[in-house]
Amino acid sequence: MGEGFDAARAAEMVAELRESFMAGKTRSFEWRAAQLKGLARMVDEKEADITAALHDDLAKSQMESFLSELSMVKMSCLFTLKELKRWMKPEKVPTSATSFPSSAKIMSDPLGVVLVISAWNYPFLLSIDPVIGAIAAGNAVVLKPSEVAPATSSLFARILPEYLDTSCVRVVEGSIPETTALLEQKWDKILYTGNARVGRIVMTAAAKHLTPVVLELGGKCPVLVDSNVDLKVASKRIVVGKWGGNNGQACIAPDYIITTKSFAPQLVDSLIITLEKFYGKNPLESADLSRIVNSNHFSRLTKLLDDEKVSGTIVCGGQRNEKSLRIAPTILLDVPDDSLIMKEEIFGPLLLIVTVNELQEGFDLITSKSKPLAAYLFTKDKKLEHKFVKTVFAGGMAINDTILQFTNPHLPFGGVGESGMGAYHGKFSFDTFSHKKSVLSRGFGGEVSMRYPPYTTKKQRILRGLITGNIIAVILALIGWPRN
Template structure:
């Protein structure tokens, strides 16, 4: 959208979309399918342009762009098209004796006009995946891509209108003023992906209109590593989840490791070997590592690394190139709990390791912080796994791997506490943008006088028995029997 977008411009966009929504055009199965097929076609026809935009924004390796963004959106679209008719079908539910005879169902209806504010780290995936859910649910949509990924944002503004119904689906580009103007409008749902500070701003703005929100906010995602693991497999999966995801610039990337003091040296050595195997002896020159998104984030990461409290804890990496916005994969061992890197979400290629005497001590350490978006455990101990699942609160979990939870459209993706609220992916996206409307249907038969005044003692006995489920009392009251 061109410059000069302000409150009036935002109001106009929302009014146009609301008019389209209220016309009923977004509600039909056919309209929803046409939009989803349009997005599927966009992915096929514009894959090269999507890849180029991601390269411009993040220097993202082509294979990472395909696996982590393009293929996941393609699968999300395919899954929605396959399941949409079933999702839209009313769900029949049981009735009770109180409403007999009757039938009941839950009807999924679109909320209306929804706002999706996406993040820069996976700018294609985190924009289009929730849009797929909003469209599947039959809503009109405003997409606000992140200005921190300008090439991808521009791609959406230029290309998306060619593939979807622009009278119902709009892209608004811009930064804080444009986002603020949008947040001043009344939407029927807002989904925001980003950090907790902005999440609070979004929630405050939404509260003015009693607009429900889904907030996906990240957090410090822990990885507990037991000494009984297959260390070669475990380190590959940790490295892939940390540095293979935008060089750690991912909300579900491992943020820090917890392991035992006795096992830590072996784990560090294995991580070093894996990192060199993946990214070579000079990782700053590796074509398989994304760069840091911009100079502000680069400086933020350097502040974490140059904190005097972590001086002497770097056991691998630490090299940097500010001009090229590159930081080598870096491991820090026995990092103090009061250091900046243990207080803030890292969101970059720095991986601190915290050691404990017994691995179960790590449960308390995790729970002493804000609830993370994801938590990971590597172990062969089934009892430890069960205890971990029961004891640690997180948006989602993976045992013996990292990040793969987002690839299953049948699992909800979302946070808890500081890491967010609400969830999406697959049917959870459809549900996130739908209202579940209760519908109870009765005929004109079976009407009984006991529910209406005057309320005699005889009627009260029958009603009390019906409500409490005491069928014997109802029977006795009906035959006029009383106790003496």
């Protein structure tokens, strides 16, 4: 679905999905489990097709596609299947004296018909992972893949109907017109992954219908590097976090490093050695580095590199090939604060190193900027680690590594401030697509007269005693003391 898709067709589709939802098709554990098993089976049976689409869109290697996308989706499906019955069970909660005798519970209700608008940089993972959560929670779902990854988008339109119930799950291809048509509809929730500019458009459209949103955005993710580290290990983890998987085209990839002036030369040398070990002397020919997604993003990145203010700051890389849309891993040292590359999210293979006299200046620099989606620290100093965790505000963070916080299904993934709102992954995905409905249940006994008019001084004294937990006051009020 895509060509000729307008607001009228969008409204018709949403009405069909809502009819399926209201008929209860998505509510049972059996339906949810069947869809999740279908997705897991799809990963196995269509691995070659998915890998080929990711290569067409981003020139990802087979290993990178499996490691950063297919395996993550498969693990998400299996984890959700394992935990789903427990998640679906009502949660019993305590009751209060005012409702005694009674029982209380929290029910996880599906929201209804939800929209997932995904991103191009991890086009398989960032599309299917939210859909897993939406299905697990019992919703009908529309997936709008990114048109910037056309091969993967086309693949979804072709293969998802083979594995999912199309009366409850649909794919809509297209670009701005199709997305606009979708955003005009009333949804029960929207999850958008992308940039802050479009995030504001999504939020504005959602506000017309009071639709709640989850926005997974980005930001300039900092890495604070202390001199008290295992430099060889730290360099490998920074390099793979920045350039592995997608050649820097990741919302939680390191954007800039902060370290001291005295330690910077050692760090730069170690990063360069690691880069050559991983990607060879000519990284433009490495099969393990993804290309830039399209010519527009290639031009955007070369514009950052060609800014006259960054002239002379490149200490490694800088090579590019416009025909193949490849840019080598590039390190820039002490770029001026007013340069474009210091202001914008890079989202590519360019890594900045900012030097300071003392690490405290690094804390000040990070906290002076918008809250990032991720923040990283490398140190052996536990006091420094404690300070970093306490004072740096970010969607998430990792200590002495990068990216891996994303892979833990027990941790929420989401931004804060400019880097987004809401979270998903594991049970957090289930919760984000559920409504927590409170249910209080009573029999017909246990009547308390003070609840009803006429209201008297005695009733008020009893109530005050109950509220404050003053049992003696309650007893005295019940026996009528002190007597007026």
